[in-house]
Every structure is written in C-alpha cells, then in structure tokens.
Amino acid sequence: MTRRVSTTTDQADAWRGHARHLAEQLVATGDIHDPRWAAAIAETPRHHLVPISYRQDPAGAWAADEHSSGDDVSAALARVYSTATLVSAVRGGEAVSSSTKPDLMVRMLEALEIQDGMRVLEIGTGTGYNAALLCHRLSDQQVFSVDVEPELVATARERLAAIDLRPRLAARDGQTGCPDHAPYDRIIATCSLPAIPWAWAEQLQPEGLVLADVKLGPGAGNLAVLRRDGHQLRGRFTTRWAGFMAARTAPAVPGPRYAVTPVAAGASQRETTAPPQPWATHREAWMLAALRLPAGTVHGYALGPDNRAPRAGRLSAPDGSWCEVALDPREVSEPEAGSRRRLQEAGPTALWTLVEDAYRTWRAAGQPAWERFGLTATAEQTLLWLDQPGNALGRYQHRAGKRRWEPVRPPAGSDIART
Ligand SMILES: C[S@@+](CC[C@H](N)C(=O)[O-])C[C@H]1O[C@@H](n2cnc3c(N)ncnc32)[C@H](O)[C@@H]1O
Incomplete structure (x- = not known):
C-alpha cells in the first residue's frame, strides 16, 4: 500500500529504504512472523508521525532531534527506522x-492475534504510529484510539489524515475505554495500569482479547494478554518484560512532581543475600515485593559521593522509612562473604525485610518466570496467581477507595506456603 507523505525535499522517498530495512530486520530477529505486519512497518512513515523526538542527557536536559530536515537527514531517518x-x-x-x-x-500486535474484519481499540494514541500500523493491517473503520491528552490527539489526527488515514480518535481517559464504538474484538493499551479496568471487559466481544502493561507498583509487573470468558477476563503475562509509562487520569501538568517526604534517621545495619536492585535483575520477585511494600514506595539508587555512580539500591516510603543495599558484595565485613551485601534500614517500616520475604517466596516457588504468573479479573477484583487461578498470590479490588494490591495468604500445603 502506498502512503502519501508530505515533504518538500528531493529525497521524499528516502524513508522507504529505511522502513523496508527495519521490517526485514524485525523478521530476521523473530519479532515479526506475519508478513502483513512486515508490510505495515515497511510502508508506514514513522518520521512523518514523529517529526521531532527528544533525547535526555545525563544531567536531565532535553534536546530535540528533527527527522526531516537538518544536516544529516539520513542519520536521522536511520534512528527513526530503528x-x-x-x-x-x-x-x-x-x-x-x-x-x-x-x-x-x-x-504486541502479533500477540493480539488480530484477524481480518476485527475492530481494535487502542488506549494511548500518542503519535498515532501504532494506530497507523493497525490501519495498514485492517482499515480506518476498524481502528479506534484514545489518549488523555487532547493536544496529542489533535496532532495525531492531523498527521494521520495527511497520509490518508482516518481512524476514529478521541481525547478521553482511556481507563473507561471508549463505549461510543464498543464492542471491540481487541483492546491494546500502550500505557501501564495497576489492573485491567472492568470497563474494558464490558466493551470486549465474548472471547475478545486485551493486552496491557499491568504494573502492581512502579516497574513491578509486565504485559499481560487476557481473554474474555463470560463474566471474567483471564490470561497470563508475556515471556518478555516491557515497561510503559503509567496511565494518567488527566492531562499532565508541569510543576513539582515529587512530594518531599521525611527521612527517618538512625539506620540499623546488617547483611542481606537478596539482590540489591530486583526491579532491574529479578523482576518477577520485584512484582511480589510490590504486593508487600507500602503504597508510594519509590525505588532508585544512592550515588557515590565522588563519582556520582550508583553505589546502592535504595527504597523510600511515604512514612520516612528507607533502606540501602550496597551493589558491591565486597562491602561486607568478611572478604569471602559471597553474595552477601551490606544493608542499612531505617524508619517504622522494615522495607528491605518485605523485599526479602518476596524474594524468598519467589525462590521457594522455583524462581518462576513471567509465563507462570496469570491474572483473573471480574467486576469486583483482579487476582494475581501462580500456575493456576486457584493459587492466588495477590488481590486488587476494583471498587473506589480500595484500589490497591495486597497479598493473599497462600493455601496451606502449597509451594508458596512452605517458605
Ligand atoms: C507510550 S505512549 C503511546 C504510544 C503510541 N501508541 C504511539 O504509537 O505513539 C503512551 C500514551 O498514553 C497516553 N496516556 C496516558 N494516560 C492515559 C489514559 N488514562 N488514557 C489514554 N491515554 C493515556 C499518554 O498521553 C501517551 O501518549
């Protein structure tokens, strides 16, 4: 399919070689199996939908890259089609x-098992690139996309129309779906949520699929594909991990984002064998930790005073509690300490003790990978389970006022209960 791209340079078609190369590369790496998605990548002008992108330097400053003008358009296009x-x-x-x-x-699009004739709702229009891929595979009339930012929706609509694509777009909080055009065969979210909103299940066809990034806490969860089965949604996490920006309930406003919390003094010290940055190295265990840690716990790193390089994994909670675990295992008293690391913990909540409990639970269950974890959602609650729905580990209540994950006591005799 040929798309019209508005550009004034003599090299108006230079992007096509880059896009084709990207499609071939994604086939070679096994990311694409269906030639129809390869065609969508090869024939959709990403540089037109993303004419400018931003890069952040280590000091936090943002710089803009223009993709269709400037000194080295070819290098810019190579980056866009990467x-x-x-x-x-x-x-x-x-x-x-x-x-x-x-x-x-x-x-994600292949995991959704999209077939001809299906109607797909996307939550998180952003640039409109994914909506354009969907339009290429289906048709404009079968694609619906919403974003919480009216400005982004207006820009995406204009750019999509310039390449003759007119999916139905709307500015709204996608957590309520888009009831105006329901039902859908597929719902895909490109922002993360603590649980799948029940409104989406109500807007899905029987047997319909939803794919979203379910994060129980910051960085703690993964993409999950759930199928509607009567009055519930059920499915598992995907093998590979991904992290999307969190869904907002309203357009983002500039301004201070972080509340200043009190910092408890008087840390106690001991050693720990749990990994110091589980959010990066042991993500499944980190998801179990998120069931236990207080709401609002923030993770990150303490930096070395001399070189500003990460020195310790760090957690802090709204009640002032914090802990730091040295990244370097040699920071313990005995040289032969193996994987033991120095831990400092302070404040009313023993944060690292909760992480250690989650890590122990995960190890006792045989260090399960993502695909052993699943979710079952009903109108009232979502359960996180291991291996089978009866083996629930966590519960999220959908009713207002209770929207928070909490651990579920494992049944006596289960592997998890034997920790
Ligand atoms: C990773 S970007 C989306 C990428 C997009 N699919 C594309 O192809 O460019 C995530 C988007 O989710 C949007 N978003 C955040 N919260 C939302 C919400 N509650 N409802 C709908 N969109 C939301 C953001 O404004 C942002 O544009």
Whole structure:
C-alpha cells in the first residue's frame, strides 16, 4: 500500500529504504512472523508521525532531534527506522508521550492475534504510529484510539489524515475505554495500569482479547494478554518484560512532581543475600515485593559521593522509612562473604525485610518466570496467581477507595506456603 507523505525535499522517498530495512530486520530477529505486519512497518512513515523526538542527557536536559530536515537527514531517518523508543512530548521536564520501540510494538500486535474484519481499540494514541500500523493491517473503520491528552490527539489526527488515514480518535481517559464504538474484538493499551479496568471487559466481544502493561507498583509487573470468558477476563503475562509509562487520569501538568517526604534517621545495619536492585535483575520477585511494600514506595539508587555512580539500591516510603543495599558484595565485613551485601534500614517500616520475604517466596516457588504468573479479573477484583487461578498470590479490588494490591495468604500445603 502506498502512503502519501508530505515533504518538500528531493529525497521524499528516502524513508522507504529505511522502513523496508527495519521490517526485514524485525523478521530476521523473530519479532515479526506475519508478513502483513512486515508490510505495515515497511510502508508506514514513522518520521512523518514523529517529526521531532527528544533525547535526555545525563544531567536531565532535553534536546530535540528533527527527522526531516537538518544536516544529516539520513542519520536521522536511520534512528527513526530503528528499534528505538522516540520520546515525542515533554512537559515540565518529564516525557509524557513517546512512540514505542517498533520491535515491541509488533510483538504486541502479533500477540493480539488480530484477524481480518476485527475492530481494535487502542488506549494511548500518542503519535498515532501504532494506530497507523493497525490501519495498514485492517482499515480506518476498524481502528479506534484514545489518549488523555487532547493536544496529542489533535496532532495525531492531523498527521494521520495527511497520509490518508482516518481512524476514529478521541481525547478521553482511556481507563473507561471508549463505549461510543464498543464492542471491540481487541483492546491494546500502550500505557501501564495497576489492573485491567472492568470497563474494558464490558466493551470486549465474548472471547475478545486485551493486552496491557499491568504494573502492581512502579516497574513491578509486565504485559499481560487476557481473554474474555463470560463474566471474567483471564490470561497470563508475556515471556518478555516491557515497561510503559503509567496511565494518567488527566492531562499532565508541569510543576513539582515529587512530594518531599521525611527521612527517618538512625539506620540499623546488617547483611542481606537478596539482590540489591530486583526491579532491574529479578523482576518477577520485584512484582511480589510490590504486593508487600507500602503504597508510594519509590525505588532508585544512592550515588557515590565522588563519582556520582550508583553505589546502592535504595527504597523510600511515604512514612520516612528507607533502606540501602550496597551493589558491591565486597562491602561486607568478611572478604569471602559471597553474595552477601551490606544493608542499612531505617524508619517504622522494615522495607528491605518485605523485599526479602518476596524474594524468598519467589525462590521457594522455583524462581518462576513471567509465563507462570496469570491474572483473573471480574467486576469486583483482579487476582494475581501462580500456575493456576486457584493459587492466588495477590488481590486488587476494583471498587473506589480500595484500589490497591495486597497479598493473599497462600493455601496451606502449597509451594508458596512452605517458605
Ligand atoms: C507510550 S505512549 C503511546 C504510544 C503510541 N501508541 C504511539 O504509537 O505513539 C503512551 C500514551 O498514553 C497516553 N496516556 C496516558 N494516560 C492515559 C489514559 N488514562 N488514557 C489514554 N491515554 C493515556 C499518554 O498521553 C501517551 O501518549
């Protein structure tokens, strides 16, 4: 399919070679199996939908890259038609929208098992690139996409129309779906949520699929594909991990984002064998930790005073509690200490003790990978389970006022209960 791209340069078609190359590369890496998605990547002008992207330097400053003009258009196009995420909107120093990595995007689209004739709702229009891929595979009339930012929707609508694509777009909080055009055969979210909103289940056809990034806490969860089965949604996490920006209930506003919390003094010290940065190295265990940690717990790193390099994994909670675990295992008293690391913990909540409990639970269950975890959602609650729905580990209540994950006591005799 040929798309018209508005550009004034003699090299108006230069992008096509780059796009074709990206499609071939995604087939070679096994990210694309269906030639129809390869055609969508090869024939969709990402540079037109993302004419400018932003890069952040180590000091936090953002610089803009233009993709259709400038000294080296070819280098710019090579970056656009690569597997890079392109940050496309920055507000108050924070990225509020981006065009997702194309390799991840096509893996998600293939996981959705989209067939001819299906109607698909996307939550998180952003640049409109993913909506354009969907339009290429289906048709404009079968694609619906919403974003909480009216400005992004207006821009995406204009750019999509310039390449003759007219999916139905709307500016709204996608957590309520888009009832105006329901039912859908598929719902895909390109922002993360603590649980799948029940409104989506109500807008899905029987047997319909939903794919979303379910994060129980910051960085704690993964993409999940759930199928509607009567009055519930059920499915599992995907093998590979991904992380999307969190869904907002209203357009982002610039301004201070972090509350200053009190910091408890008087840390106690001991050693720990749990990994110091589970959010990066042991993500399944980190998800179990999120069931236990207080709401609002923030993770990150303590930096070395001399070189400003990460020195310790760090958690802090709204009640002032904090802990730091040295990244370097040699920071313990005995040289032969193996994987033991120095831990400092302070405040009313023993944060690291909760992480250690989650890590022990995960190890006792045989260090399960993502695909052993699943979710079952009903109108009232979502359960997180291991291996089978009866083996629930966590519960999220959908009713207002209770929207928070909490651990479920494992049944006596289960592997998890024997920890
Ligand atoms: C990773 S970007 C989306 C990428 C997009 N699919 C593309 O192809 O460019 C995530 C988007 O989710 C949007 N978003 C955040 N919260 C939302 C919500 N509650 N409802 C709908 N969209 C939301 C953001 O404004 C942002 O544009």
